[in-house]
Amino acid sequence: MVLAQLGGSISRALQQMSNATVIDEKVLKECLNEITRALVQADVQFKLVCDMQTNIKKIVNLEDLAAGHNKRKIIQQAVFNELCKMLDAGKPSFTPKKGKPSVVMFVGLQGSGKTTTCTKYAYYHQKKGWKPALVCADTFRAGAFDQLKQNATKAKIPFYGSYMESDPVKIAVDGVERFKKENCDLIIVDTSGRHKQEAALFEEMRQVSEATKPDLVIFVMDSSIGQAAFDQAQAFKQSVAVGAVIVTKMDGHAKGGGALSAVAATKSPVIFIGTGEHMDEFEVFDVKPFVSRLLGMGDWSGFMDKIHEVVPMDQQPELLQKLSEGNFTLRIMYEQFQIILKMGPISQVFSMLPGFSAELMPKGREKENQAKIKHYMTMMDSMTNEELDSSNPKIMNESRIMRIARGSGRQVREVMDMFEGYKRLAKIRSKMKGLKFPKKGDMSALSRNMNAQQIGGMGGLQSLMKQMGSAKDMMGMFGGGN
Numbered sequence: 001m002v003l004a005q006l007g008g009s010i011s012r013a014l015q016q017m018s019n020a021t022v023i024d025e026k027v028l029k030e031c032l033n034e035i036t037r038a039l040v041q042a043d044v045q046f047k048l049v050c051d052m053q054t055n056i057k058k059i060v061n062l063e064d065l066a067a068g069h070n071k072r073k074i075i076q077q078a079v080f081n082e083l084c085k086m087l088d089a090g091k092p093s094f095t096p097k098k099g100k101p102s103v104v105m106f107v108g109l110q111g112s113g114k115t116t117t118c119t120k121y122a123y124y125h126q127k128k129g130w131k132p133a134l135v136c137a138d139t140f141r142a143g144a145f146d147q148l149k150q151n152a153t154k155a156k157i158p159f160y161g162s163y164m165e166s167d168p169v170k171i172a173v174d175g176v177e178r179f180k181k182e183n184c185d186l187i188i189v190d191t192s193g194r195h196k197q198e199a200a201l202f203e204e205m206r207q208v209s210e211a212t213k214p215d216l217v218i219f220v221m222d223s224s225i226g227q228a229a230f231d232q233a234q235a236f237k238q239s240v241a242v243g244a245v246i247v248t249k250m251d252g253h254a255k256g257g258g259a260l261s262a263v264a265a266t267k268s269p270v271i272f273i274g275t276g277e278h279m280d281e282f283e284v285f286d287v288k289p290f291v292s293r294l295l296g297m298g299d300w301s302g303f304m305d306k307i308h309e310v311v312p313m314d315q316q317p318e319l320l321q322k323l324s325e326g327n328f329t330l331r332i333m334y335e336q337f338q339i340i341l342k343m344g345p346i347s348q349v350f351s352m353l354p355g356f357s358a359e360l361m362p363k364g365r366e367k368e369n370q371a372k373i374k375h376y377m378t379m380m381d382s383m384t385n386e387e388l389d390s391s392n393p394k395i396m397n398e399s400r401i402m403r404i405a406r407g408s409g410r411q412v413r414e415v416m417d418m419f420e421g422y423k424r425l426a427k428i429r430s431k432m433k434g435l436k437f438p439k440k441g442d443m444s445a446l447s448r449n450m451n452a453q454q455i456g457g458m459g460g461l462q463s464l465m466k467q468m469g470s471a472k473d474m475m476g477m478f479g480g481g482n
């Protein structure tokens, strides 16, 4: 994934600087040049990158920093802040409220991923307890309704469209009315994809917008257009009241950094990014957590959100208790695998943990990793209660391993592999013993807690993970980290 490479290059530049015995002008310059190269390679506008470099140099005045100052931390913080500034549109978008009907209209160029993104957006909200519905007002592209219908059926989301009606305005109005009556709280209208030059289709888009009075218009844009994103976003904004942007195909394009920074320059907030063709390859875009993950600094609030999304409320205290106990059995590992599989792409989940980088888990390995977890779970299904509930690795003798392999139809080597992985995770967990996890939204509790643990907040946890070599270890378990 290109973004992971960008994050990896910036983190490495910062790491190399940290490794230097003395941080002087030369070391800082080398570090900033390295970061500049990485950003330019990701197609970020050269002027933006130069401005960023100048700003950092202004903030980090090495001569003025007294000896006691932690120069490394100050530089890291400046890089973090400047990256945030570059990607921040400066104003939030309208946010629909659960339980209150909102109409959201999707617009974008042909093939930008609009139809796919409508379903991803609906599915994302459905998982959070909303009642979304999809309306296909794309009468231009043959097959658009079938595509939406197929996606919606797969995700069990109600949909509306017509093979007969050729007027998109009528379909949109009928669909919105119908779903309002059915008490849907998020009515999503997909419109025809269009080109910048196609005046007639732009007019149609204006009419659909006028007739349905959307609370939010989302412009969907393919990241491969890079810096051209600026012109495109502007063109759409001039025709309809674009309130937010979703950038798609961030998984495969070297120009992703350019697209994100160019959209921010139009002052249109990016609210989600698409990171693959599948329904759950869709991530909230929130500048600070995004940059934090990009730099391998984690995103605890995103991680906790995911947990709150997939674990029923009544089981949450129990899970958090287990996470903080450090007494890690194979049964706990099994339960946590169940959660991980529900949380979405493994690389996405792990990139939310400090010390992990999406780079450690190549995207191509996603399917392979999911299959590996499932195989591990099949092997654990062949274990006895005694084996599952023991935290003593010594009970797993040769005859037990042979029995588990036979029972699950897997190789002995795979059982041993799974067991090695378990031991690695158990080691990590024992070091995290006593760490209390915050309630949803209560990040201050986490930092208070971490300070109490004397591991020095977020950065401290990151270095703790590094000390343990856990990122590579854990990724290694799933076949990443090479």
Ligand SMILES: Nc1nc2c(ncn2[C@@H]2O[C@H](COP(=O)(O)OP(=O)(O)OP(=O)(O)O)[C@@H](O)[C@H]2O)c(=O)[nH]1
Binding pocket: 108, 109, 110, 111, 112, 113, 114, 115, 116, 117, 138, 141, 144, 192, 193, 194, 248, 249, 250, 251, 252, 273, 274, 275, 276, 277
């Ligand atoms: N890799 C990747 N592919 C994506 C992503 N989002 C959409 N796609 C793919 O992009 C292609 C076009 O997506 P559609 O949803 O049909 O695009 P559209 O904008 O609705 O197309 P029109 O209706 O012609 O305007 C499909 O093959 C999608 O699977 C993404 O985030 N990553």
